[in-house]
Amino acid sequence: MFERVAELAIRRSRLILAVAVALVAFMGFLGGGAFTKLLPGGFDDPNSQSSRAAEVIDDKFGGETNLVLLVSSPDGRVDTPAAKESGQALVADLKGEKNLANVYSYWDTNLADLRSEDGNQALVLAHVKGEEAELQENAQGVIDAYSGTYKDALEVQAGGGTAVSADISTQVVSDLVLAEAIAIPLTLVLLLFVFGSFVSALLPLAIAVIAIVGAFALLSVLGSVTEVSNTATNLVTALGLGLGIDYALLMTSRFREQLASGASVGDAVRRTVGTAGRTVVFSAATVAAALASLLVFPQYFLRSFGYAGVGVVAIAAISALLVMPALFVVLGHRVNKGRMPWAKRQQPSVQASVWGRMARGVMRRPALTALPVLAVLLVAAAPLIGITFGTPDERVLPEDAESRQVTAMLRENFKSNDAAALHIVIDKAVAKEGLNSYASELAALDGVIRVDTSASSYSGGGSAPAGAGNPALGRPDAQQITVVSGLTPKSDEAEALVEEVRAVTAPAGTEPLVSGTDAELVDAKDAISGKLPLAIALVVLTTFVLLFLFTGSIVQPLRALALNVVSLGATLGVMTWMFQDGNFSSLLGFTAQPMEVAMTVLMFCIAFGLSMDYEVFVTSRIKELHDQGEDNESAVANGLGHTGRIVSAAALLLAVSFFAFGTAKITFMQMFGLGSGLAILIDAIAVRGVLVPAAMRLLGRSAWYAPPFLKKLHDRIGLSEGGPEPVSAPEPSYAKTSTKV
Missing domain, CATH: 3.30.1340 (Histidine-containing Protein; Chain: A;)
Known part of the structure; x- marks a missing residue:
């Protein structure tokens, strides 16, 4: 397969690029309408008792309360004749709104629970009509019409579920714009340092753009036929930018390495597609398998990330496999054009590289070097002992959000909370x-x-x-x-x-x-906990099968899964310590609260998939050298010498795209960005740099073990590398500073 892809790129490179440009233009046009089709919320199980109850209440009673208007009188009391008259007029106007039902208030019920304990505020409760797709628009129309000063007599502020959802949706778009404004320029600068060449640095960005534009087009199509959460756009941006760069970085590095070894452009393309292209395909398969597990959950919030994740991974991989070789053919040796001043010196040999030396040092004393790292990761995972879970509420918003302020006043000034009944x-x-x-x-x-x-x-x-x-x-x-x-x-x-x-x-x-609010939380936790074992089983099974097909060993998948558990535990532990226990809350501007259950599951799947991404990057080169006759220790040291710089650079670039969401003002998106970025760095540095060579040294020859019948199966259906390649080929002239990435 890979030989045919390479030959197609060599013979039809300009046609492939022309088709790619046309497709990007079409997908850009199609994806431009994605935001109008995506929905807020999606955290509830549609088959749960609370969802079924809400459907009956909507059908027979006009719906539950989902909009709360907090009304204050300039005179200080809501019982004065003037305030009462204005309040009754406000209620009459609201009852005349076509998109509202079940409007009632303190002034027409005289319920003491709808008046604040100091008598200065009163509540108007209502249900905003509409299906999920139009609910936010209907709510926003009412909020815009009535928030602020009402007839110079009352001050009105909006809260409740629809107001919180509207504020979250607005903030998600703002957070996405800011994250992109930070991540893209910073990524370009880092690429220049990594490659030391302006042309080479632009190639990964081209694949990232294709992946992002394509995924937005996919979301637009899916949004027309099923429910898709608007927060999926954040994943599309971060993962599309990161994985597009990851795969293109691997392909470009291998192509430049082949050119530097004296290969012709055609042969360099063939070897790059046969080795790095194979790695990209398996890497994408492992990431997609982890994200596809999100499709088993009933909440469309999680399913949306499964759609978006699998789509962006597939598009990034296909683009890297087809477009990158065509670009290599067209550019040839010009891929090194625009060399930066710092890129004039040669990199050290594989044996002398930082990652090669580190691997040899670790393997000399595997237990002594691995145990301290394991101890630190286990300490980082310790907060998981006290983890608790919740669902998003107004506390995920900035403190100056009106819907959050209203909810805070309901809790502080009212004896009961009818809106949360x-x-x-x-x-x-x-x-x-x-x-x-x-x-x-x-x-x-x-x-x-x-x-x-x-x-x-x-x-x-x-x-x-x-x-x-x-x-x-x-x-x-x-x-x-x-x-x-x-x-x-x-x-x-x-x-x-x-x-x-x-x-x-x-x-x-x-x-x-x-x-009701609390019933929805109970049902959401039950729905996720009920499906979580299946999701984990699917992730483990598919990962095991894919890594077996990739390596021909049953030990390598088990070793990879075990190390993944350790790094994921450390990541989730740190996030619990921060976002649940409140550490750094004043610095990052969030309110401590239970871990958002759906986002925690999402972060687990994302981090797991990306860990396997780098697992494949490293293992592919180790196996390649092992298959060429090197002993286990030399294959590990030289494999890390070849790939360590690529993995560390790719990890840094991908982490930047996720860390950019640390600037988000929506707490669960902030947690997702920081947690995913941290997981990537832990995996690339602690796991790939220390734990993998230590484990490989301790396992020895058994690292490549498989029962005879499985070896025969792998020989029949597993994919192997292309032909042999001299392992002593000199490294290309990259930026000197990139060895420190």
Whole structure:
């Protein structure tokens, strides 16, 4: 296969480049509409009890509260005649909005829970209509129309789920623009230092652009046929830029190495495609396999990253395999044009390179050098012992976001939080006696302040009705019960209340469904924990199979998986120490909170895939030398001597594209960027630089072991390198400073 690709590039190089330019232009046009098709949210399991309850409430009761307007009176009291008159006028206007339903407030219900304890603020609650695709637009229209000063009489601020989602979506776009503005120029500068040549430095950026543009086109198409999260755009940018550069860097380095050894342009292209091209294909397969595991989860937030990730990896790999060889043929020796002043000196030989010397030093005393590194990584992983999980809320936003400020005031100034109430729906007729008995048991639960039904209202702890019910909560064929608590939303106590509410004996012949903010959190955690074993099994199995096909050994995949567990544990431990425990929160500007469960799973899959990316980079050269007759230690030392600089440079460049998201103001995107970048550096330096040569030295010949029947299988279906190549070929003249990358 690789021989045919190389020959195609040599014979039809200009045609390939012309087609590539046309495709990029088409994909750019198609991808330009991606943002209008992508959706906010996506953290809930559509098959969960809370989601099913929300569907029934939408269908029969007009929907749950998802918009909260916090209203303040300039006079300081919301009970004055003037404030009351203005408040009633505001409510009347809101009830006239076509995109709102279930509008109610303190002024038309006289519920004390809808007035702040100091009497200076009141709440208007409503449900914004619309499917997921139009919900944000409808909410933003209402927020824009009513936020601020209302008729010179009231001050209105917007909060609630739709307001938080709108603020997150707006901030995601701003964060993406800033991250790109940082990552792309910095990446170009680093590429100049790595290659020491302006032309060579531009080649990886060309592949990165193709990968990003292509992935946005893919998201645009997918957004037309299924639900895709808008936060997937961040992954497209970071992963497209990073992997495009990774694969192009590997291909370009090998091509320049072949030219420097005296090969013709055609032979250099053939050898580059047969070796580095093969590595790119296997590397992309391992990364794609890790990201494809996200497709098993029911939340479209995670599935979106699976779509985007697999798409951008495939496009980056195909571009590197087809476009890069065509560029090499057209450029030839001009690939070294535009040499930088610092690139005039030759690099040291493979045997004298920093990575070659490091590998030999490690293998002389493998246990002595590996144990301290393992100890540091295990200490870094220690915070995982106390890890807790949550879902995104207003705290992921900057403190000056209006929706976050409203939620903070709800918690501080109001005895209860009606916006975070649990909503129970029974999708059939219920006798009044059974409904009252059920509500009475709910009111007796710890933390409950009020239970409202269509028949009666119960105070927390009370067994007898405390007031008249709300007729809007009843239908001939359905009943809704609202459970209002004084517990902090998404706290352990609030989650426990969900379980207690679901355990209360229901009216005879009914199956109540419970929804609400805390119910959604419980269901999201259950959905992910239920699918996580399958996702991990798929990642491990596909990785094992691919690495076996790549190496012909069953020990190499096991060694790679074991080291991956250590480096991933350290990464997740550090992120827990920072984002859950609050370390560096003042410096980075985030609010400590439980680890976002979906983003933690995503970071695991991304980091795992990228670790295998560098595993393939390093192992490919080691195996190539081993197959040419070198003993295990020499193959490891010389293989790292060849690839260590490439891996460290690629890791730094990829880490930069992720670290750029450390500037994000959305906390979970900040965690994702910093965590992914850290995982890359840990893997490239600690694992590839120390643990891999130590493990290979300790394993010895057994590192390449496979049972005879598997060896026969590998001989039949495994892919092998191209023909032999002198291992003593001199290195190309790269930037001297790149040896330090």
